[in-house]
Amino acid sequence: MTLWEKMKASPVLGGKEGVIGLAVLAAIIFVVLPLGVDIFRLNLIGKYLTYAFVAVGLVMLWGHGGILSLGQGIFFGLGGYAMAMFLKLEASDPLSTKIQSTPGIPDFMDWNQLTALPWFWEPFKSLPFTIFAVLTIPALFAYIIGYAMFKRRVGGVYFSIITQAIALILSILIVGQQGYTGGVNGMTDLRTMLGWDIRTDSAKYILYFVNGLLLFGAIFLSKYIMSSKFGMLLLAMRDKEERVRFSGYDVSNFKIFIFCLAAMMSAVGGAMFTLQVGFMSPSFVGIVPSIEMVIFCAVGGRASLIGAVYGTLLVNYGKTVFSETYPEMWLFLMGGLFISVVMFFPSGLAGIWDKYATKYGWFKDKAEPVKKPEVSIAEGEAQAVLTETTPETTLAAKTNDAVIKKATRKKAAPKQTEPAPAIDSNKMRGAEA
């Protein structure tokens, strides 16, 4: 078997179409963009791609699991701040801060009359600890939120609202605790990582590629999870949570896990954001960025990992272009975009692609169209059966009467209202929230 055949056969990659999709995305990120645009633009695209980590997490959490979190900015921010704390400490060595009243601590602490480094800043002097913190602290925070909510079976809109509230609380906290966090300005003037100047063009190129590789790592990990029984259970839970619970699964554990994983991915994105952009501020933590991230995911197609990356790139490109020309209009445009995607293209760009790729037969070995069901039992027939049954005893006669009445009532109602495109109605559910 050649490598190509092996890849095509892998259920994780999703067949020929999946492999081609990944290859095209890889070519765009690693070849076309670096060759096609200057380093300023490429750095900007690298910034967009850090949001794609959040979008990929949301595809699993929301698109597959039906859990809409409007607080992914929390985890993006925590990851970003953890990295910023490390970089800020390195930028605040006693020599460069000798004009401060307390040299050796970050400048904003000095402005806020702090005279010593707070205890929780100490460990961030170490890069290994910082990386560890980026991977674990947001996930741990997600675990606490997830445990508290999913074990109590808080879900749907309530979950979304609570995550949004937490995002707001965290951003207010960061702004309020200026001495510890840098307040509304965030942490700026970040320069080097272990002596390596991250502001140079060559560093920006390297960080861009590292970011791209990590993003592909996140996509592969997600693809693996989606193709496992876990992925199937996520879809099942979105569809019929009770049925999953009464099939012997502790539904809350699955939700907690996927929420933590999405949080961890967001945090990696946040850390890469700080490295590439050179600062971190509360404006990437609160409600607005959290909702924007959901929009990236929705535009790309909330069930498609690759779609989410394109969605992120496209919306951010739009944002950059439009906010340069019509800065006030952008938010309205974004809102309109979200509404129209939800209403007209619930599967986003990926849905449009699937529709046309199939229509023009670009992927011949795609799954065969589903078999047509056998002619289902006609409505009237079932009714007739009920009336046909001849009651033999008094009890039977009486109960049958009751049955017929009940059944007629019951049958008439659900059959008519039966939602034909069940998939769409499910997809809408999350979006409506």
Place this chain on the structure above:
Amino acid sequence: MSNTDFVLAVEDLTVSFDGFKAVDSLTMYIDKNELRVLVGPNGAGKTTVLDLICGKTKSTAGSIKFNNTELTKLSEHEIVRSGVGRKFQNPSIYENLSVYQNLEVSYPKGRGVFGSLTFKRTKEVEDRVRKVAEDIMLTEFLDMESALLSHGQKQWLEIGMLLMQEPELLMLDEPVAGMSAKERDQTAELLNRICQNRSVIVIEHDMEFVKKIAHKVTVLHQGKILAEGPMEKVQADEKVIEVYLGH
């Protein structure tokens, strides 16, 4: 509560919703390999009894023992894992998944988070899915998206999903609702086949169907047992006739 030889021993079970006793000091025993049918007018508490057994509703008082294990203190998934399967009134299947996947997801391995991540579709799983699919007459629909099944086939699929778990006690809430005459007969055969090595509780209104399957019938009325025994005996019971005539 004492230990018994019964698969299921429900004793003095009561649940009250804001003072209204939906199930009132109910005592009922189910034998091994028995197929019991619960009948009763609307609001008699039939579905509530199943909800109580499978843990969907918590009881106010009383005990439910399954193989002498107290169920009232267990959570839903623990009850399922101890061997109780429950089919809901409206067919509850995963419409986005294929028939095969619906059955595979119900296979009782890889039930934890990490177990499900490392779960492999082995020969054993494959065989089991095919065997159950044959039992529920859906072999030729295995690759079809389950949303496209007919109403009756969805009912069978849900029964199949329970069979995948090989429960010792199977509870079916109106399994033939919305089925054609032919499908009803097939379902009756299916139920007679699957209760060979397990106990089954069925809620059903269709008396013709009940006659075909029931070993014993329990008539519920206002949360209490009105009569219990073989079909003929129950049908001749004065109180039962009165309850049904009175409505």
